[in-house]
Amino acid sequence: MSVREEFDEWAEAGKDKGMEERHWHTAKHALARMPVEEGDTILDLGTGSGYALRALRETANTGPSYGLDGSPEMVRNARDYTDEDDIEYVCGDFDDLPFEDDSIDHVWTMEAFYYAANPHNTLEEIARILRPGGTFYCAVNYYEENVHSHEWQEKISVEMTRWDREQYREAFREAGLHVAEQDNIPDLEITIPGEAEFPTEDWDTREEMVERYREYGTLLTVGVAP
Numbered sequence: 054m055s056v057r058e059e060f061d062e063w064a065e066a067g068k069d070k071g072m073e074e075r076h077w078h079t080a081k082h083a084l085a086r087m088p089v090e091e092g093d094t095i096l097d098l099g100t101g102s103g104y105a106l107r108a109l110r111e112t113a114n115t116g117p118s119y120g121l122d123g124s125p126e127m128v129r130n131a132r133d134y135t136d137e138d139d140i141e142y143v144c145g146d147f148d149d150l151p152f153e154d155d156s157i158d159h160v161w162t163m164e165a166f167y168y169a170a171n172p173h174n175t176l177e178e179i180a181r182i183l184r185p186g187g188t189f190y191c192a193v194n195y196y197e198e199n200v201h202s203h204e205w206q207e208k209i210s211v212e213m214t215r216w217d218r219e220q221y222r223e224a225f226r227e228a229g230l231h232v233a234e235q236d237n238i239p240d241l242e243i244t245i246p247g248e249a250e251f252p253t254e255d256w257d258t259r260e261e262m263v264e265r266y267r268e269y270g271t272l273l274t275v276g277v278a279p
């Protein structure tokens with residue numbers, strides 16, 4: 054299945070809002086770290102419901118911003134959730150970003166980068182469109198150290214790239230970005246039932262669930278364009 058087919062199905066089933074709710078637990082902490090200034094232009098790669106751009110607009114009064122997604126149904130939903138003229142949701146692919154060189158102040162992506170067919174090329178594209186000093190905030194829950202995420206690939210037809218922390222840093226540098234920060238952001242909001250409730254449908258032990266959310270959480274890697 055293509056990105057379009059897979060995620061159109063998700064959007065039609067209303068999963069975009071479910072993702073927004075779950076990802077917000079850690080995404081909001083990462084977004085709060087972005088050095089966004091009033092009027093800045095933001096690009097959200099794999100925007101899903103488009104919540105990140107709406108939040109940045111509300112909190113930082115960002116300028117013209119773009120949410121790119123390979124699923125036309127995701128884009129359609131995201132457009133329906135806002136009436137902001139300065140936020141545009143567009144269909145496109147991570148491999149060929151439809152933006153001029155040095156035209157974007159900050160690029161954000163949450164739980165989407167690892168779907169890129171060629172992640173090294175995507176990083177080069179990001180480095181190309183960022184203005185000097187612009188940042189790339191890349192947040193993922195699917196990565197090598199998070200052993201609890203490894204089985205996700207079996208449940209999805211789109212090929213996923215599973216890098217470890219070091220591979221992220223190396224790939225950013227290869228693409229010409231400086232690595233400014235790398236951090237794990239724990240999910241402190243998800244409810245973890247008491248010991249007596251385990252095993253649950255998704256978890257064998259409470260210890261594993263605590264490790265997945267409270268310890269590993271979301272891996273954030275921040276790149277800066279020279």
Ligand SMILES: C[S@@+](CC[C@H](N)C(=O)[O-])C[C@H]1O[C@@H](n2cnc3c(N)ncnc32)[C@H](O)[C@@H]1O
Binds near residue numbers: 072100121122170
């Ligand atoms: C797991 S969802 C995450 C959505 C949103 N960022 C969030 O935090 O809820 C991944 C999104 O990336 C999009 N996507 C995946 N691969 C893509 C690609 N190669 N080009 C453009 N969009 C892609 C999907 O259509 C989907 O909407």
